[in-house]
Amino acid sequence: MTHSTRDSIYDAIASIRLIDPHTHINPHNPASSTLADLLGYHYYTELAHSAGMPKNQIEEPGISPRELVHRLVKNLGPLENTAQYRWLVEICRMFFGFEGHRIDESNWEDLFDRSESIMASADWPQSVLDQSNVEAVFLTNEFDDPLSGFDTDTYIPCLRTDDLVFHLAKTSVRDRLAVASGIELSDDLGTLRQSLHQRFEHFVANGARACAISLPPNFCPLPVSDGRASSALSHVLQNGELADASHKAALARRVFWTLAELCDEFELPFDLMIGVNRGVYPGGVYQGQDLYDSRVSLTQYRELFNAFPNVKFPISVLASVTNQELVSHAWIFPNVITNGHWWYSNTPSFITRDAQARLEAVPQTKQIGYYSDAYKLEFVWPKFDMYRRCLSGILHDHFVVQCGWSEEAAIELGRRILRDNVDEIFPKPNRTLLEDTIHLDAPDAEEIADAPATLADIAGIGATASLAAGAIGMVEVDAEPADDDVDSFATIEETSVDSGNEETIAMSTAELDSADLDFDRAVSGTPEPAATDSEATASELTSPIDDETDDTIDIEEVNNDLEIDPVPTLDEVESLGVADVELADDATEAKNLDAESIESMVNDESLDLGDMTSESEPETEPDNTSGESNMDYPGNIETVDLSDLNEPTDEPSIQFLRNEKSFAPDEESLRLKPDPLTGELTFPTSDEDNSLDDDDMLLHDDDLEVQSDLVTEASSLDLEIDDDPIIELTGDEDDDDLVIDFLDPENEKDA
Numbered sequence: 098m099t100h101s102t103r104d105s106i107y108d109a110i111a112s113i114r115l116i117d118p119h120t121h122i123n124p125h126n127p128a129s130s131t132l133a134d135l136l137g138y139h140y141y142t143e144l145a146h147s148a149g150m151p152k153n154q155i156e157e158p159g160i161s162p163r164e165l166v167h168r169l170v171k172n173l174g175p176l177e178n179t180a181q182y183r184w185l186v187e188i189c190r191m192f193f194g195f196e197g198h199r200i201d202e203s204n205w206e207d208l209f210d211r212s213e214s215i216m217a218s219a220d221w222p223q224s225v226l227d228q229s230n231v232e233a234v235f236l237t238n239e240f241d242d243p244l245s246g247f248d249t250d251t252y253i254p255c256l257r258t259d260d261l262v263f264h265l266a267k268t269s270v271r272d273r274l275a276v277a278s279g280i281e282l283s284d285d286l287g288t289l290r291q292s293l294h295q296r297f298e299h300f301v302a303n304g305a306r307a308c309a310i311s312l313p314p315n316f317c318p319l320p321v322s323d324g325r326a327s328s329a330l331s332h333v334l335q336n337g338e339l340a341d342a343s344h345k346a347a348l349a350r351r352v353f354w355t356l357a358e359l360c361d362e363f364e365l366p367f368d369l370m371i372g373v374n375r376g377v378y379p380g381g382v383y384q385g386q387d388l389y390d391s392r393v394s395l396t397q398y399r400e401l402f403n404a405f406p407n408v409k410f411p412i413s414v415l416a417s418v419t420n421q422e423l424v425s426h427a428w429i430f431p432n433v434i435t436n437g438h439w440w441y442s443n444t445p446s447f448i449t450r451d452a453q454a455r456l457e458a459v460p461q462t463k464q465i466g467y468y469s470d471a472y473k474l475e476f477v478w479p480k481f482d483m484y485r486r487c488l489s490g491i492l493h494d495h496f497v498v499q500c501g502w503s504e505e506a507a508i509e510l511g512r513r514i515l516r517d518n519v520d521e522i523f524p525k526p527n528r529t530l531l532e533d534t535i536h537l538d539a540p541d542a543e544e545i546a547d548a549p550a551t552l553a554d555i556a557g558i559g560a561t562a563s564l565a566a567g568a569i570g571m572v573e574v575d576a577e578p579a580d581d582d583v584d585s586f587a588t589i590e591e592t593s594v595d596s597g598n599e600e601t602i603a604m605s606t607a608e609l610d611s612a613d614l615d616f617d618r619a620v621s622g623t624p625e626p627a628a629t630d631s632e633a634t635a636s637e638l639t640s641p642i643d644d645e646t647d648d649t650i651d652i653e654e655v656n657n658d659l660e661i662d663p664v665p666t667l668d669e670v671e672s673l674g675v676a677d678v679e680l681a682d683d684a685t686e687a688k689n690l691d692a693e694s695i696e697s698m699v700n701d702e703s704l705d706l707g708d709m710t711s712e713s714e715p716e717t718e719p720d721n722t723s724g725e726s727n728m729d730y731p732g733n734i735e736t737v738d739l740s741d742l743n744e745p746t747d748e749p750s751i752q753f754l755r756n757e758k759s760f761a762p763d764e765e766s767l768r769l770k771p772d773p774l775t776g777e778l779t780f781p782t783s784d785e786d787n788s789l790d791d792d793d794m795l796l797h798d799d800d801l802e803v804q805s806d807l808v809t810e811a812s813s814l815d816l817e818i819d820d821d822p823i824i825e826l827t828g829d830e831d832d833d834d835l836v837i838d839f840l841d842p843e844n845e846k847d848a
Contacts, residue, residue: 106489293359
């Protein structure tokens with residue numbers, strides 16, 4: 098009973114048609130031609146070399162495929178216990194009719210000849226895919242791959258960026274980037290971003306579904322400032338591979354961070370394969386020199402995971418010892434995804450342990466069960482079959498037996514991590530206007546001219562023009578449009594914004610992806626200029642809306658007055674003869690003012706403020722015929738009734754913040770004058786006060802009269818120094834004058 102349930106689970110998940118999310122297959126030569134292509138896989142060469150086979154027997158220049166197979170077969174004996182040897186035997190059984198359990202000197206030649214004959218078939222690659230029940234495989238494409246000559250639905254492009262990040266100091270890499278992107282790198286940091294952006298456009302246009310990179314254990318992705326990145330780029334361009342290591346590292350981090358930004362912009366997952374320590378064994382065979390490094394920690398990537406919450410990061414770790422940390426990060430970070438079982442952890446015991454740990458702790462929607470990492474199509478089936486057997490055991494033993502799941506629920510979980518998640522995490526890209534053709538069924542020009550249009554309609558016209566421009570510059574005209582492209586033209590979303598009475602008219606998703614393609618640039622074929630943070634996209638038009646006015650506009654008037662252009666040139670702007678800044682009255686009714694109307698508004702009767710410079714009291718009292726009480730103020734200033742000022746009027750008026758009934762300036766305020774040097778309001782001093790000389794500042798023993806408001810009543814006051822009286826102040830209760838007498842002239846100085 099138990100055995101049959103396990104087998105039925107295996108049979109069910111083995112029937113799932115797969116998409117392999119990571120391989121190194123060459124789409125122009127995806128399958129093998131001889132057994133040498135299979136035995137030349139680095140797993141066999143490095144294991145044979147490890148078991149004692151000399152490197153020069155494996156990598157001898159000019160060695161024939163048959164001779165290489167003969168040499169390797171003689172050294173396969175020590176490998177018979179390994180998972181890799183089992184892959185080889187299963188390939189030969191599955192595809193070449195081999196019935197043995199061991200490949201040795203007794204049978205290898207017959208196997209070589211039979212397999213070579215079978216692989217010579219023209220449809221061999223597709224036959225391998227069908228027998229393996231594989232729908233498509235992801236590739237590993239260099240950044241300058243033209244991505245032409247193969248079916249991108251079967252062989253899905255993936256942008257591999259190792260050279261861009263770690264080898265930009267090499268002249269050959271920079272030359273490849275310049276040729277591929279059409280942009281020569283310079284000290285201007287913008288050229289670097291433009292060239293990378295162009296590569297993303299190229300890959301997405303050709304069906305790429307991911308960006309990927311292999312990272313050393315000591316790499317720590319952090320943002321690099323523009324200034325630091327600019328100096329690093331300049332130094333690397335000048336010195337190439339001899340550039341200082343600190344500049345190379347800074348430039349590598351800047352390029353990596355830019356790639357993450359572009360993944361965010363183009364909605365591509367960013368595959369991170371973390372922990373390879375390259376060249377540990379320089380004497381090893383090709384691809385047999387690298388190892389994992391336990392010193393790697395995913396904590397080094399915390400800044401990246403936090404900075405790009407919308408970018409999905411499928412993470413592969415090189416060894417099982419890092420799996421628990423990967424599980425923990427996928428447990429917490431929504432954008433961290435467990436991805437396959439890579440390289441040194443790609444054996445049944447490590448797969449079983451690591452896969453069960455992930456299934457017990459990580460949400461099932463965040464796990465990519467497996468990828469083959471194959472270099473030839475024949476290896477996809479045996480590698481996936483190894484994983485399926487491990488997975489079926491986990492599903493049966495843990496979920497069905499221990500957790501009490503039904504067989505159907507366990508199979509559904511297997512389908513989720515083997516196929517469904519691949520479809521959801523790596524969806525087909527939105528290639529609107531980059532690959533598919535757009536046919537615009539434009540109405541007749543006369544129909545457009547006769548119809549009034551709202552602001553939303555005008556926004557749609559501008560967007561359509563921009564979309565058409567992108568189509569002219571980027572795609573063939575005869576291709577059929579995708580359904581979602583046609584539907585996208587009818588989608589216009591209006592969103593109110595907080596500041597002011599404004600309405601943002603935003604285009605649909607397809608329009609947003611391409612509205613920044615300038616019409617003139619697309620028609621003329623000129624390269625795209627560098628984007629800046631301050632540039633507005635043509636996909637977003639912001640217009641002030643008056644709710645009380647009609648927003649319909651005569652389209653014929655618009656066409657006569659100006660030509661709609663999403664990005665007008667400087668010459669076009671100047672030709673309109675419109676000032677950069679126009680001051681407009683916000684009144685509901687426009688006012689056409691001329692000299693006559695202005696003169697009519699002048700009040701001939703001047704306001705009588707009285708003699709404001711006089712210090713004397715007014716000779717006449719203000720007229721009080723209104724019945725309101727008036728206070729007396731200098732200069733015969735008339736009291737103003739503020740209640741009249743709040744009456745509606747067409748003329749500009751003062752709006753009071755408080756509810757005063759009247760106001761009038763006080764006597765002290767009228768005396769305030771600004772200081773000519775500081776502008777501070779101060780009370781003026783009299784000429785008498787300003788005429789004092791130094792001698793006047795001294796106190797004498799003569800009587801000195803001082804005016805004071807501080808003393809209201811005093812008869813006498815004595816001041817003493819060292820118990821000796823030196824001064825006497827005398828005065829009356831009713832007299833404001835105090836007399837100061839120095840009793841001893843000798844003490845005057847001390848006083």
